[in-house]
Amino acid sequence: MPSKVSCLYLLTVVCWASALWYLSISRPTSTYVGHMSVSIRKTVKPQKNITFTNIRTRPLNPHAFEFVINEPKKCESITPFLVILISTTHKEFDARQAIRETWGDESTFGEIRILTIFLLGRNTDNVLNQMVEQESQIFHDIVVEDFIDSYHNLTLKTMMGMRWVATFCPKAQYVMKTDSDIFVNMDNLIYKLLKPNTKPRRRYFTGYVINGGPIRDMRSKWYMPRDLYPDSKYPPFCSGTGYVFSADVAELIYKTSLHTRLLHLEDVYVGLCLRKLGIHPYQNSGFNHWKMAYSLCRYRRVITVHQISPEEMHRIWNDMSSKKHLRC
Numbered sequence: 001m002p003s004k005v006s007c008l009y010l011l012t013v014v015c016w017a018s019a020l021w022y023l024s025i026s027r028p029t030s031t032y033v034g035h036m037s038v039s040i041r042k043t044v045k046p047q048k049n050i051t052f053t054n055i056r057t058r059p060l061n062p063h064a065f066e067f068v069i070n071e072p073k074k075c076e077s078i079t080p081f082l083v084i085l086i087s088t089t090h091k092e093f094d095a096r097q098a099i100r101e102t103w104g105d106e107s108t109f110g111e112i113r114i115l116t117i118f119l120l121g122r123n124t125d126n127v128l129n130q131m132v133e134q135e136s137q138i139f140h141d142i143v144v145e146d147f148i149d150s151y152h153n154l155t156l157k158t159m160m161g162m163r164w165v166a167t168f169c170p171k172a173q174y175v176m177k178t179d180s181d182i183f184v185n186m187d188n189l190i191y192k193l194l195k196p197n198t199k200p201r202r203r204y205f206t207g208y209v210i211n212g213g214p215i216r217d218m219r220s221k222w223y224m225p226r227d228l229y230p231d232s233k234y235p236p237f238c239s240g241t242g243y244v245f246s247a248d249v250a251e252l253i254y255k256t257s258l259h260t261r262l263l264h265l266e267d268v269y270v271g272l273c274l275r276k277l278g279i280h281p282y283q284n285s286g287f288n289h290w291k292m293a294y295s296l297c298r299y300r301r302v303i304t305v306h307q308i309s310p311e312e313m314h315r316i317w318n319d320m321s322s323k324k325h326l327r328c
Contacts, residue, residue, distance in 0.1 A: 059258040063159055068122065069136050069144035075169035080115045081196055082189075083172045083247070085161035087240075088118045088180040089149060090128040093135065095180040098310035100139065102317035103184045112196055115172070117164065118142045118180070119157050121149030154240070154266040159257050166251035173200045175250055178242040183308040183316055185299060188286060193244065193303065200246065203279050207243030208287040209236050210267075222265065229263060237271025238281050239289035242304035252277050296320065297328035 084104060088096055096118055104116040118141055123129050136142040145160045147153055158177060165175055174194055178184065190196065193206070213233040214224035256273040263269040274281060286303035294316055299305065308316070 061258055061260060061262045063156075063163065063254075063258065065145040065147050065156070065160070067143065068146050069120075069133060069142055070164075070168075071117070071140055071143060072168050074115055074117075074140075075172065078113050080113045080169060080172045082112075082174045082176060082194065083115045083117060083165055083169055084184075085158075085165070085175060085177045086116065086118050086180050087154060087157050087161075087177070088120060090120060090123045090125075090132055092180050093131070094310040095313075096135075098313040099180065100141070102313050103186050108186065109190060112190060114186075115169070116141055117161070119161050120144045121147045121153060121157060121160075123149050152264050155262060155264060155269045158240075158266050158270065159254060162250045162254040162257070165247060166254050170247065170251065172247040174244060175247050176242065176244045177240070178304065179240070179306075181307055181309070182242055183299075183305045183313055184242070185286075185303050185320075188300075188303050189244070193284070193286070202246055202248055203252075203277075204246040204282075205238065205243065205249055205274060205279055206245070206282040206284045206287075207238030208241070208285075208289050209238055209281050209283040210234075211236050224263075224265065224268075228261075234268050235271045235275035236281055237267050237274070239287065240267035240270075241289040241306050242287050243267075243270075243281070249277075249279065252279075294319075296323055296326070300328060 086096075086099065086104070099116065104114075106114050106116055108114070120132060120142065121144065123132075132142060132144065136144075143160065143164055145156070147156045147160075149157070161175075161177060165172060176184075176189070211234075214226075214229050214231070215222045216226065217223060253270060253273045256276050257269075260269070260273055260276065263272065271281070284303070286301070288302055288305050291307035292298065292302070292305050294312070296319065299316065299320060
């Protein structure tokens with residue numbers, strides 16, 4: 001007999017079928033072009049149950065958004081070892097489902113508790129918003145704030161994730177931020193990098209560290225105008241395709257962002273916040289921010305691989321899972 005979730009899922013797919021004919025899969029990368037999109041900002045009274053201490057001055061960059069879909073009780077009964085924050089868009093249901101069924105499956109590691117959270121803003125198409133709301137009711141792993149979900153608002157999306165961890169899951173040990181076209185080798189992430197049996201780190205941040213400067217060519221997808229960032233070099237930052245940090249850093253970054261001028265390059269912006277905090281990101285060659293042809297032995301050596309389709313994700317996961325007994 002099919003499970004309740006399967007039935008709900010099939011019913012939802014039928015309900016959505018008429019809306020899906022015009023959807024096309026599009027995939028933003030970790031960095032993006034030009035100026036930030038205009039976002040919907042409301043005059044919002046601070047939620048009474050959410051406070052961040054030691055903020056004594058008027059914010060330069062107030063994160064004045066409300067949660068429109070939230071999972072505030074996800075950490076009430078558990079203390080996760082790892083929270084995975086996945087930046088995604090409304091049209092990427094197949095990618096989210098592939099992650100739920102492969103490396104993002106929260107039950108894979110038994111007593112090592114993993115939480116998977118998908119991050120979105122609000123779409124200008126209300127049909128897509130309704131579809132995500134229905135998806136949320138089934139899987140309870142989606143968080144949405146009321147800024148416009150656009151290619152240029154990824155920084156807001158990441159700050160939302162930091163805010164969520166700091167507010168609703170502050171006792172987690174580690175956090176990973178990644179994208180929905182990333183394959184994550186969870187065995188390497190859990191056992192080789194984070195090591196559950198060791199003392200948890202503090203003020204820890206790691207990924208593929210980039211040392212570079214702003215590109216002033218307006219034709220570049222990473223163009224940074226001089227009036228927005230006048231310096232000739234960026235601080236060291238980790239590629240937004242995947243980075244890992246101790247959970248205490250989530251609140252530190254979020255609080256720092258309130259007093260840091262917003263930039264549209266999400267990974268660069270996080271690097272700016274880290275510099276203000278005096279936290280230096282550690283280089284880890286296991287984080288790849290490019291696509292890599294699949295081979296069992298090659299993928300056993302990495303933590304992340306970029307530009308993986310939902311179909312590839314299933315194929316890679318199934319192959320690696322079935323060949324754990326083979327040596328390289």
